[in-house]
Each structure stands twice: as C-alpha cells, then as structure tokens.
Amino acid sequence: MVSIVLALTVSLAQAESGSSDFGSDAAGWVGGSMEDGKLVLDDERVLLELGDAESLSLNVRLRQVDAGKLELALGESAWTADYAGRLGVNLGDQGMPMAPDHRTWVPDSQPLIVPTESGWMGADALHCEIIEHGGIFFLFWTGAMAPGYGYRQIGVATSTDAQTWTPYTANPVLTIDYDHSTVDGIHVHMPTVVVDPDNGAWSMFYSCYQNGVGNRICRATSPDGLNWTPREVALDFGAEGEFDSGSLRMPDVLIDESGTWHMLYNGTMPDEHYGPTGYATSTDGQNWTKQGAITADGDRLQGGGMLQTAYGIEQWWNCADAFCASVADPSDWSVWQDQEDPILVKNWAAWNSGYIQSPSPWQLGHELHMWFNAYDYQVDDEVITHAKAVPKVGVWMDLSLTWDGETLQVQQDEGPTLSLAAPGGTLSIASTGRVEIDSAQWTWEPTPEPQDTDPQETGDSDPVDTGTEDTDPTDFPRIPGDSGSSPDPGCGCGGGAGSGLWLLAFGFLLRRRSREESA
Secondary structure, X not given: OEEEEOOOEOOOOOOEEEEEOOOOOOOOEEOOEEEOOEEEEEOOEEEEOOOOEEEEEEEEEEEEOOOOEEEEEEOOEEEEEEOOOOOEEEEOOEEEEOOHHHEEEEEOOOOOXXXXXXXXXXXXXXXXXXXXXXXXXXXXXXXXXXXXXXXXXXEEEEEOOOOOOEXXXXXXXXXXOOXXXXXXXXXXXXXXXXXXXXXXXXXXXXXXXXXXOEEEEEEEEEOOOOOOXXXXXXXXXXXXXXXXXXXXXXXXXXXXXXXXXXXXXEEXXXXXXXXXXXXXXEXXXXXXXXXXXXXXXXXXXXXXXEEEEOOEEEEEEEOOOEEEEEEEOOOOOOOOEEOOOOOEEOOOOHHHOOEEEEEEEEEEOOEEEEEEEEEEOOOOEEEEEEEEEEEOOOOOEEEEEEEOOOEEEEEEOOOOEEEEEOOOOOEEEEEEOEEEEEEEEEEEEEOOOOOEOOOEEEEOOOOOOOXXXXXXXXXXXXXXXXXXXXXXOOOOOOOHHHHHHHHHHHHHHHHHHHHHHHO
C-alpha cells in the first residue's frame, strides 16, 4: 500500500502581552534603574525586549522631571517631546506645540509699547491684536488720549521676527472724527483682525462707541493692513431684555478651515460693565447671525483671544487679574473646557500691579506667544507687553503607541495623534535629563514562523509512471530519497483506497500542469 502525506506546517502567531507597575522589578525592560516604584532614566535609553513583531501597542505613564528631551522610539522612528528648547512634540516631519498641561508662561520683564507724553496714545496703550501675513507681523493696539475713557483710536506696528517692532509712521490707522452723533465718533478700540483666505482682503472688527448710545461692533476693511476704511456696524444691539441690549465689546474673530467666520464678544445689558460672552457666525464677514450667550455671566471667557491649534480652538481670557485658558472642539464653539488653574497672574513687576487684560495669542513654529496690556494703579498707565509659553516639567503624561506593521501612531493624553510610515524595530524610551516611568502595558503579535511544505513518506512505494516525458522534479513534491528513475512495472498500483486517492490527487496535479503549459 502506498500513501503520501503532504505536510503543511504553519505557525499561527498568538498575541502576547505584558505589563509592569515597577513596584518590584522592570520585567521586560533593559536599562534604567528602579527608584521608589518607578523606572528612572538619567540621560540614558531603556529597551523593551519583544523579539520580532509584526504589530504592537504600548501604553505608558511617565514624566520628564527636568529640562531635557524625551524620546519614544520604534527602531529609527521616534516621537519626541522637547522640554528644553523648541517646546514641541514631533514624529517625523509632523509636529505641534506642547500639550496645554505641559506649558507654563513666562512674561517679559519690561513693557513693549508704552504711552507717549501726548497725542493719540498720550495716556494709555491697551487692547492689542497680533496677526501675521506674508511674513510680516502686525501688532494693533488701542491708544487713549486721556486717562480713563478719553478718545480712543487704533494704531499698528510691524515686525519681521515678532520681537523688534516698528510703529507705523502714519498712526493711528483707524481714527475718530469727534462727532458725537456717529457710531464711531468717540471711540474705536478693542480690535481683532483677520485676512480672508479666499481673496486676501483684511477685516478689522472693533468696538465703536456712539456718545450717549454705547458700544457696538463695527467693521473696517483694508487691502494691506495699514490703510483702513470704516464700513458699517457688523453686530448691533440685542432686543430689549437680551444680554447684549446695552453694549457689545471686546470682539475676537477666527475663520475656520471650512470658511465659516466665528465671533466671540462681551455683551451687557444697560448699566452693566461686563456681561456674558456672546457667539455669532458668518459666511462672509459681513452678514452675521447671533447664536446667543455661551456663558452665564461676565466672569468667564471675558475679553478672550482665540487660536486654532492641534488641540482645538484654544482661548486665553481675563479672570480676576490673571489669564485663564479653555479649549473647544472645532465642531462646537459654544462649549469650552476650562484649564484648572490660571496660566499667568499679574504683579511680577510694578508696572502690572493693577491687572493684566485682553490677551492676543499667536503660534510661531511650535512655540506659543501672547501679547496683552497691563496696568499700574500708582502710575495710572496701560502698557503693551508679551509672554511666551515654555515647557512645564514634572507633569505626568499618558503616551499611547500603536504599530500595525506599516504605520506608527503616537498619542499623548488623549490629544491629537501623530502618524508615520515606519518599518518597525526595537521599542525604546530615551531621555536627556531625568525621566520617571510609573507604569507600562504592552501587547504584540510575533512574526509567524516560515511555512514548511516539504512532503513526508509513509509506507513502501515508488513513484508512478505518468507517461509524460517532460517532468521537472521540482514541479511536484517528491518522496525523500527518490532519484527520479523509472518506476517498477510490477508495483501494486491497484491496491487499496489509499492508493486510489493518491492516484486521483496525482492525476489532478498533472492535468493542472498540462493546462498551465498549454495556456
């Protein structure tokens, strides 16, 4: 009896997992040292021994303790967080600012713009707005001729690096005519500026004050950011009893990626100084639809400056002589999640002992900056100054890494995910400076073993003569030790069901080969 078994050996990869809370050991990790239930790195690299893998995931909780650079790498592909220099996170050529909880703000020690002895800003410089266009930075601000609410107008300075500023020689660029009967005859102040991405036209929205009537939001236009033409009231008083029936002030406008214009502003009823934050939208910057108040009173989101970052719509706003921060999802500008603590508090110098107010943020590379005004009660001066976000060390983060064999993805603290095509390799964590790892969980799928399709012989037999002359011994599985000589004519080819099944299978293979050769 002759029978042949074609042995097919496939190693099915089973997902494997591991974890460590570093309470007693660093199972799976090579390098670093154990201290107080944490795996500690001091200017070194630790490796996670997984062997060859075709996919993996890692969740790790860790923190950068001092100034330095943190790296989570898979082979040559690395996610980095810079706590020493550029204040950013990167994966390949993708990058973004540090996450909100990992920033702290450092203000300048001296004012940037101070009032002059006389003229259009003889008393105060306040309510600024920053914008960049065509490689030039424009810093707008309100100048007041006299203390308190003396006539207000708007000027501008320009810069190529956002550090050294040159005031425009023809300031103020938006003026008043001292006509008490017009909508902007007394004050034009609190500017916010945008450039329409579709046509390059500039729009300035600002509070315009009519004597005895109050503040509304007006709009001016410009071809270049320097020469402005007042146009019309963009947002008028609400109906009697509405939260903005008395005044509308402190507008801030952004245009999103879809081309929708969004405005936040502070609305008050008659005889109120501060009120709820209102929200309005537009498709062209001219015709606005009020969406109502999005706060209950004037204590939240007051006088804010917005910026769209990788983390959403971020806003910095006035909160009790300090700045607070919030973020909204771009799909819903009416719901804002507040950061727990103020990000900057007044009184780091005598010239800001009174209050700080009206922040205007901007992103330069991976760095975040803001310009704002500060007040000194003793001197009775408002000045413009600046602060920069720097890394905040010592904050725990949750990092999630996944790799499906082709694409590496890294996410920090449920924030945005960075992706990169990556071939894989050894998984490692490295640092300059000190890093503490509190816990880690990982899952990976090992690379399958190679398939083995070598035939094995059972029983006594010789190959069967097929009657074909062109037979390549590599075309079909062969019995070990077979030399390929002619079969014995006296074989028991007709014996048993096993032989019959073998002959049927063999005949099928021959017919398939014949068809392939004739094709």
